[in-house]
Amino acid sequence: MPMPTSNRPIPSIGRSQTAFKRLMHRTLFLMGGLCVGGAAMLMAALAEPAQMIFHRILELTPYAAFIVTPSIFGFCAFLARKAFPNSQGSGIPQVIAATELHDSEDRSALVSLKIAAGKVIVMMLGLAGGASIGREGPTVQVGASIMAAFGRWAPAGYQVGLLLAGGAAGIAAAFNTPLAGIVFGIEELSQSFEARTSGLIIGCVIAAGITSLAIMGDYAYFGSTAETLPLGRSWLIVPLCGIAGGLAGGLFSRIVIAFSTGLPRAFTKRRPIAFAMACGFCVALCGFASADTVYGTGYAEARSIVHATATLPASFGALKLLSTLFSSISGIPGGLFAPSLAVGAGLGADLHILFQSVPIGALALLGMVAYLTGVVQTPITSFVIVAEMTQNHAMIIPLMATALIANTTSKLVCPESIYRALSQVFLTPAADEAAGDGSPSPSRMAQDPQKQNFGGGS
Secondary structure, three states: OOOOOOOOOOOOOHHHHHHHHHHHHHHHHHHHHHHHHHHHHHHHHHHHHHHHHHHHHHHHOOOHHHHHHHHHHHHHHHHHHHOOOOOOOOOOOHHHHOOOOOOOHHHHHHOOOOHHHHHHHHHHHHHOOOOOOOHHHHHHHHHHHHHHHHHHOHHHHHHHHHHHHHHHHHHHHOOOOOOHHHHHHHHHHOOOOHHHHHHHHHHHHHHHHHHHHHHHHOOOOOOOOOOOOOOOOOHHHHHHHHHHHHHHHHHHHHHEEEHHOOOOOHHOOOOOOHHHHHHHHHHHHHHHHOOOOOOOOOOOHHHHHOOOOOOOOOOOOHHHHHHHHHHHOOOHHHOOOHHHHHHHHHHHHOOOOOOOOOOOOHHHHHHHHHHHHHHHHHHHHHHHHHHHHOOOOOOHHHHHHHHHHHHHHHHHOOOOOHHHHHHHHHHHHHHHHOOOOOOOOHHHEEEEEEEEOOOOOO
8 A cells, every 4th residue: 555645845955965065165254254354463463563673774874775675675576576476566456367367276376375475474574674565455465365275165156256255354354444345345356246245255354354353452543533524615625635636646556557567567577676676776765855754554654644643744745655656666565555545644734734724634534535546546445444444434425525536537647447457467478477487377377278167256
């Protein structure tokens, strides 16, 4: 006699296994985010002592920079080309390029634990040599490299999302600005909004933020400010600051792009070490002319302007821009965010001469947003990051307006985003020259039909 059958659905073992795999993947991603936060804190802890080493040397004689800085620049350029290829610059272009590559081996040429370790080591050497560089941009490449390592156990379709999440978490942890990290991941790294990617970004930023809170506590990068910009005549500073910052930032980006992709590259690639040393000598000249205020990240100088606790030379903003420019085109690892904020703060301080009724702190915030937007052309990220790092919500509207004007002005000078333009260096045969070791560029490997693996990861 046949047994009676039931219409009740039988639980699927396959569904349970799928749910378990998803749980394991999310746990893995959160662990990666915690590691990104730890790496960002490590870089923050190492940056200050590295800068102090250089200032201790300057205490012996200010002329020491003319020997130490070119020598360190040359050594860092050598390491970036020979020992850790594709670690030069801020690292954000490498992450953008990695998201456009389809093969895991191609991506590993741009984001790997070896590159991350080299990035940290060589960047700290640069700071110890007086380079005008930041640690926040490099944290993006380090974060993406860490998440790429965790992504080896994840499905192929998650690879790009993990790179975006790692980069966004790096910015969030470095500045303690979680919203800015999320916005940067969407506005610059991916330039789109996709449900699965946004979930990865938010989760990774949360994990990195928890690590930052556990180690550093809840803090504002530049300290809390309460400056305001009352509606009225003082708002004349908004378009003026936006135009000035946009023009200066756009010109900076155009020069950097030209030295990376244009005609000057045909000259600098022949003797890259000598060129880096020449750039280091120019940085030393800027430092000597500024009374040693333009070396390093510029964090202390920008903070002193925001809170009006110190008086810097009137030429600080211009010389900081030049020292950052020479550091950027030299080919050594180092970011643009912190130095750009310092340049912008200097710009705001200079404008205080014309608008003495406006608090210098408010001018500094407007200058930081204007110049940072002019350089990176990410207006939303720029005003969000400045508002978060000063916990000043009263300035949101003028910061937004300044960012919009600066972005429009910058595009008149430099139509293409600096990070997008520089990412093409790593997607063309020119990457062979950047690596300096004769190895095939990521783009050549990606163009090889025998090595392509599209797997949904793009």
